[in-house]
Amino acid sequence: MTKQLQATVVTHGGAGGSRDQDDGCVFAARAGLDRLAGGGGALDAAVAAVVALEDDGRYNAGSGSVLCLDGHTVEMDAAVMDSQGALGAVACLQRAKNPVLVAQAVARTPHWLLAGEGAERFARTAGFAIHHEISERQRAKHARLMATLGGQEPATPGIANRAFKDYWNYDTPPAFTPCDTVGAVVRDGAGNFAVACSTGGSAPSLLGRVGDTPIIGSGFYAGADGAVAITGIGEHIVRHLLAYTVYGWIAGGMAIGEAVRRGVGLLPQEIDVGIIAVDRTGAAMHSNREMPCAEERA
Template sequence: MSNTQQAGAVVVHGGVGSSTDNEDGCVLAARRALGQLEANGDALDAAIVAVATLEDDGRFNAGSGATLGLDGATIEMCASIMDTRGRLGSVICVRDVKNPVRLARAVADTPHVALAGEGAQQFARSLGMPGSAPVSERQRNAHRQLMRELAGSVPLMPGIDNRLFERFWNYKTPLQLPASSACDTVGAVVRGPDGAFAVACSTGGSAPRLLGRVGDSPMVGSGFYAGTLGAIAATGIGEHIVRHLLARTVYGWLEHGMALEEALRRGVELFPNDVDVGLIGVTKTEACAFANKALPLSKMTQR
């Protein structure tokens, strides 16, 4: 890692396919991340501050805005962190935690790199972390709309028959289809003034989804990756992103000398247009994003 002093940089996204009307939330998250960089220069702390801000916003599919499961009650969230100092942690299908990204950071201090389900939730309680906010009317409205769409014939996930969710239903309550799907993550990549890189991601899961579904966000190399050349975060339909190990694939192109902007574009072009996907990244000289759908975004650099 270079010890040369350079300008810190932050790129924050609010989920591919999300409304750009919510971009002010990304701007606030990036500003807070820069403030954290100015306070202690730690790229990972800055990335976590950015993602926690989006988790608290309520408009994004993470933390307080996480999507309800198909039963209309269950919320399962995933989050991850990684940096070039060797810190790596993720939480998978965790419930009733206000800021999963902070829990992922705490996991990085344990002997493990990932905790899932009840174990992750109990770990959060042992640390005194607050539980989730009450389910909002916005979340309930989104679930009602989802169920209406699931009852129709238009696939909510590209190439997947809606009837498969009924066939493989695994919630405790029966499926009740009525007489906007979501696949968002939120994420941040940061370049510290000392040349360190970090990434943090959080998601409320895809919609529709079976109970216990895991996407790309907590999988190192798929939804996120950080190394000595930079940091990458992906957003989109996890089932497609995982198959390409997208974040690590893009980072591999950096290792072969490709410019960041070209690597992000090439990564998105691996997917057909009906698969929503986006990427953000930072290197020693670049900070940018590329997506095939609308992507709420903010990019800021220290002066």
């Protein structure tokens, strides 16, 4: 018989965010625990937590997703995975309120990842309504980004602002002269693990850009020994298969706190990165930037 463990939900609101937003992460973690208490499994709890973060509006996911460079398009990625075989993801999904719910629906199909127009058509088929609402907060953030891209200071570390104009691939002409993620990891009382992640994309980015969030082993991983979620600049995270690398250390017996610290240390200090993880013994979170986060136990 499986030993009963203490149910745990850990959430984050993105590396580089403000700890003033910890309250949203606490609310999300408690939403996950409530789902467990209501009879849901680890994956249900992880998804419930991420839905709460998507609906908050302060994080770069769901209702708070950043605008693409054209000032209108929103492209979102999300993924789910658990230790019992569930796996689903969406990339470059448009016009959906909760991408993590669409990713969970993908996990019930013959595929694990749907992207772009196909992902949006699937969302409609699965019963998710068209949703495209842009808040004043999103518009203001976009205006600040465009001002930055028009200046000399790089908006993205190591990339010249000019590159976004040189490779512009939107329908509208460029208007300048120029990452965040949310996630949850869960351990339920039966010792099952799950992870769910969602992002509103990177700013700035070309149309169709996909980061680490929907890529298994890079932005997320869950298995028999734990669950890991990553936040930060995806172009750097994928090069380290960071989620699977950290999971491998945990599975090999490394203390979970050491594993997440070591994972963050793989990337240069100038690159935003944060990690949350849970295993059979505990939970840990670490980032090289401020990162809103929370841990709640039943």
